[in-house]
Amino acid sequence: MIPEITTFNDYIKQWDEASRDPAGYFEKIARSFTWKKNWEKTLEFDLKEGHIAWFKGGFLNITENCLDRHLAERGGQPALIWEPNDPREKNCVLTYRQLWSQVCRMASGLKKLGVKKGDRVCIYLPMIPEAAVAMLACARLGAVHSVVFAGFSPTALADRIRDADCSVLITADGFSRGDKSVPLKRLADEALQVCPSVRHVVVVSRSQPYAIQSAREVGWTDLLERGEETFPAEPMEAEDPFFILYTSGSTGKPKGVLHTCGGYMVWAGFTLRNVFQTRPGEIFFCTADVGWVTGHTYGLYGPLLNGLTTVFFEGVPTWPHPGRLWEIVEKYGAQVLYTAPTAIRALEMLGSEIPDRYAMPSLRVLGSVGEPINTDAWLWYHRHVGKERCPIVDTWWQTETGGILISTLAGVTPSVPAWATLPLPGVQPVLLDEEGREVPNEAAHTQGYLCLKSPWPGMMRSVFGSHQRFVDTYLRRFPGYYFTGDGALRNAQGHYRIIGRVDDVVNVSGHRIGTGEVEDALNMHDLVTESAVVGMPHPVKGEALHAFVLCPPSQDVSQGLKKELQDLVAQKIGRFAVPEKIFIVPGLPKTRSGKIMRRILRKILAGERDLGDTTSLLDPAVVETIRQTVWANQ
Numbered sequence: 001m002i003p004e005i006t007t008f009n010d011y012i013k014q015w016d017e018a019s020r021d022p023a024g025y026f027e028k029i030a031r032s033f034t035w036k037k038n039w040e041k042t043l044e045f046d047l048k049e050g051h052i053a054w055f056k057g058g059f060l061n062i063t064e065n066c067l068d069r070h071l072a073e074r075g076g077q078p079a080l081i082w083e084p085n086d087p088r089e090k091n092c093v094l095t096y097r098q099l100w101s102q103v104c105r106m107a108s109g110l111k112k113l114g115v116k117k118g119d120r121v122c123i124y125l126p127m128i129p130e131a132a133v134a135m136l137a138c139a140r141l142g143a144v145h146s147v148v149f150a151g152f153s154p155t156a157l158a159d160r161i162r163d164a165d166c167s168v169l170i171t172a173d174g175f176s177r178g179d180k181s182v183p184l185k186r187l188a189d190e191a192l193q194v195c196p197s198v199r200h201v202v203v204v205s206r207s208q209p210y211a212i213q214s215a216r217e218v219g220w221t222d223l224l225e226r227g228e229e230t231f232p233a234e235p236m237e238a239e240d241p242f243f244i245l246y247t248s249g250s251t252g253k254p255k256g257v258l259h260t261c262g263g264y265m266v267w268a269g270f271t272l273r274n275v276f277q278t279r280p281g282e283i284f285f286c287t288a289d290v291g292w293v294t295g296h297t298y299g300l301y302g303p304l305l306n307g308l309t310t311v312f313f314e315g316v317p318t319w320p321h322p323g324r325l326w327e328i329v330e331k332y333g334a335q336v337l338y339t340a341p342t343a344i345r346a347l348e349m350l351g352s353e354i355p356d357r358y359a360m361p362s363l364r365v366l367g368s369v370g371e372p373i374n375t376d377a378w379l380w381y382h383r384h385v386g387k388e389r390c391p392i393v394d395t396w397w398q399t400e401t402g403g404i405l406i407s408t409l410a411g412v413t414p415s416v417p418a419w420a421t422l423p424l425p426g427v428q429p430v431l432l433d434e435e436g437r438e439v440p441n442e443a444a445h446t447q448g449y450l451c452l453k454s455p456w457p458g459m460m461r462s463v464f465g466s467h468q469r470f471v472d473t474y475l476r477r478f479p480g481y482y483f484t485g486d487g488a489l490r491n492a493q494g495h496y497r498i499i500g501r502v503d504d505v506v507n508v509s510g511h512r513i514g515t516g517e518v519e520d521a522l523n524m525h526d527l528v529t530e531s532a533v534v535g536m537p538h539p540v541k542g543e544a545l546h547a548f549v550l551c552p553p554s555q556d557v558s559q560g561l562k563k564e565l566q567d568l569v570a571q572k573i574g575r576f577a578v579p580e581k582i583f584i585v586p587g588l589p590k591t592r593s594g595k596i597m598r599r600i601l602r603k604i605l606a607g608e609r610d611l612g613d614t615t616s617l618l619d620p621a622v623v624e625t626i627r628q629t630v631w632a633n634q
Contacts, residue, residue: 001280002032002273002306005425011413018425019454026054026426026457030266033305034069035060036235039262045455048479050462050471052455053239054263061233062242062265063140066304067100068233077281078309082129083328085176085315092129099133105227106137112226113200113218115168117142117234120244122166122198123290124157124188126150126175127314130204130220131290132300134170139242142234146244146256149291150175150182151592154190156254156615160246161195163256164464169195170220172204178319185210238262244464245293247399254616255473256464257293257399264402265305267458271403271424272302275393276336276365277410280307283362285334287313287325287343292593293399294369297458298338302403317343322350326358326385337385338367341377342530342594348380349529349552355384365410366392370594372498374520378417396420396498398484400474402458405429406496418520419497428454431490436478441490447514449502450488451481487514501598506535506543513577515598518545521572522565527551532588532596533579536605544580546605548626550588583629587622589614604630 005011018025023042030039039058045051067079075097082092094102115121121143125131131147138145146164148157150172161169171188174181185203192198203210204220212219236242242261246254272278284303288294303310311332317325317339325347329337347354366386368378373394382392392415395407405427406420413422423429431439431448439448459482463470477483489497499514506513515533522531530550538544549565562582569578589600603611604627614620 002269003029004277005274005409005412008413011409011422011425014425015423019428022426022454022456026266029270030055030058030262030457033060033065033265033269039238043455047453047455047475047482050467050475052459052461054266054455054457055238058238058262059235060238060262060265061140061142061236062261062301062305063103063136064233065265065269066136066301067096067103070096070304070307071100074280074307077307079304080129080132080310080312081283081332082127082312083314083331085178085319087320087324087327094129099136101229102133102224103136103140104229104231105224106133107140108227108231109223110137110143110168110202111141111231113168113202113223115141115143117236118241119143119168120164120166121145121168121170122157122161122164123147124150124152124169124171124184125204125290126172126177126182126184126206127289127295127312128172128175128204128206129312130170130172132312135243135290135296135300140231140233142236142240144241144243146246147291147296148246149289149592150184151177151291151618153615154187157188158191158194159254159615160256161191161198163246163254164244165197166195167197168200168202169198170202170204172206173210174207175314176207177314178316181207236261239461243296245296245399255469257460258462258464259402259458260461263457263459265301267403267456268297268302269305271458272298273306274409274424275395275404275407276338276367277412278306278308278336281309282335283309283311283332284336285311285313285329285332285338286367287317287337287339288369293402294338297403298369317347318350322347323354323358326355326360329360329363330358333362335362336365336367337363338369340370340594341368341373342370344368344373344377344381345523345530348377352380352384360385360387363387363390366390368392368394369397372396372420372500372516372520373418374523375418376524382417391415394418394420396496400460401456402460405452405456406498414493414495416495419495421495423496426454426456428452429488429496430481431488432478432481436481441492441494446490447487447499449478450484450486450496450498451478452484453481455482489514506545508535508538508541508543508545508576513545513573515545517573518547518569518577518579521569521577522547522549524572525561525565525568527561528565530588532598532601534598534601534605536602538580545577546601547579547582548585548588548601549582550585553586581633583626583633585622585626585629587619587625589623589626590618591616592618601626
């Protein structure tokens with residue numbers, strides 16, 4: 001069983017131990033997993049050059065730790081529960097033995113297609129059981145999977161297939177999400193017109209029986225039936241590539257974040273076990289799609305490494321009714337619910353009486369992920385979903401980190417609304433100033449650039465195909481540190497609050513203002529659903545804040561609202577933080593992962609016609625609407 005942290009004193013002791021001797025600490029953690037061959041060196045690194053290696057010389061396969069080692073004791077326990085988009089459709093439950101069998105067959109089937117260790121396989125599927133089987137099958141035979149969210153456009157899919165030089169694409173004929181149908185295979189076919197590396201296309205019949213259309217296509221069921229009943233797991237060196245996952249493209253060309261086998265496994269299993277304080281056999285409901293890193297680490301691999309039952313949900317929280325998430329929690333008796341502040345705020349706007357109808361007695365831990373959660377949403381989540389009995393873990397981490405770095409440990413370490421709080425053992429955060437000097441923790445609150453001064457096992461190893469880009473992006477600005485790109489506050493207790501990307505930290509009249517703080521204040525207004533704040537050059541102040549505010553469409557928004565919002569920011573933060581201009585808009589330019597592309601808002605304010613890469617936007621049409629609003633109010 002993965003070692004656990006059960007008391008605050010235990011946390012302090014283990015954090016100190018991991019800081020003094022990270023190699024020794026994680027060597028003990030790693031020994032709780034199954035290895036084919038022990039490692040020769042636990043840790044070696046040079047952060048200036050981007051060289052990081054954990055458990056070098058050790059061999060393993062993550063699927064043996066996710067599946068094989070549980071078969072004797074948990075073979076009949078559900079490993080995965082699939083809840084379809086339409087609640088009238090029959091769900092699917094796969095036991096550990098059934099999932100293991102399907103993974104073996106699919107790995108064998110892919111091998112018969114010529115897939116071998118090191119080959120890249122693109123997975124473009126909705127949240128269906130086949131997505132989990134495909135990922136695990138790739139891992140079992142040593143292929144590197146690149147999962148692309150099924151909401152991405154053909155252009156975005158093609159970019160990722162070409163960058164990773166994928167030889168196989170696994171997709172589905174189509175699917176429904178809420179009340180919308182997505183012709184996924186047609187979108188995939190459009191992408192494949194410019195992807196000559198793809199030799200085979202595996203098609204899942206999700207919406208209807210699918211007829212093979214070309215010689216390179218094969219049906220999922222046919223391939224599964226062709227596979228052998230057992231398939232030995234490929235021995236993988238700890239530093240062998242495991243998966244590529246592309247960032248959303250909010251900073252230009254998407255980066256193929258590369259994770260490796262050994263360190264990622266150890267970090268995924270260790271962090272899930274201790275942040276959420278889980279026990280084997282519990283039911284873990286992570287609402288994230290496997291197209292994002294949260295779906296990888298805490299939707300699939302982390303739960304299986306810990307012997308849990310993971311819930312895959314194909315639909316959306318508000319369809320066919322706004323109580324869907326709470327209904328699923330009650331239906332399956334989930335102990336943990338892990339979701340995003342965006343979803344929490346959207347559900348909060350629909351009324352507290354909805355979650356109040358559901359007792360959800362099984363719930364004991366709530367999680368928040370994806371962005372800093374504002375205080376109002378935190379309190380609503382605690383009161384109306386957790387019934388004031390469930391600790392909330394406000395987790396901070398990134399695609400690049402592989403797993404959670406800063407978070408409350410449920411019921412073990414202090415929980416503070418809207419604060420991520422304390423780093424996990426093995427995580428050594430620091431705040432740096434503009435000159436790269438560590439900011440001492442002397443005042444009640446200190447602020448700076450959030451960096452890490454020591455590697456942890458789950459850390460990305462490179463950008464696929466461009467190690468120099470990895471070094472330039474994350475390691476060059478502050479030599480000897482990993483630069484997260486985020487700004488943070490730290491209080492006298494050593495708790496951290498993430499205040500947003502550093503390009504979202506604005507200097508107004510000498511005051512450094514995190515746009516996240518201003519957004520937090522704006523979002524406290526009853527009529528504000530969501531907001532985005534950016535900085536623009538100002539001839540006197542240096543920079544001035546501009547706010548884009550989203551209100552419920554049913555509300556009659558008066559001109560007086562802007563004055564109320566300015567007063568609210570002045571009250572919550574100070575007059576220096578009041579936005580110069582406030583634009584009431586019908587939507588924000590979000591990626592499909594829910595992140596707001598603030599660079600687009602800055603370009604609109606600057607009057608630029610060329611907005612750069614917009615392929616990852618959820619709704620590209622909203623950009624022109626915002627542009628017209630800005631022009632009408634300049």
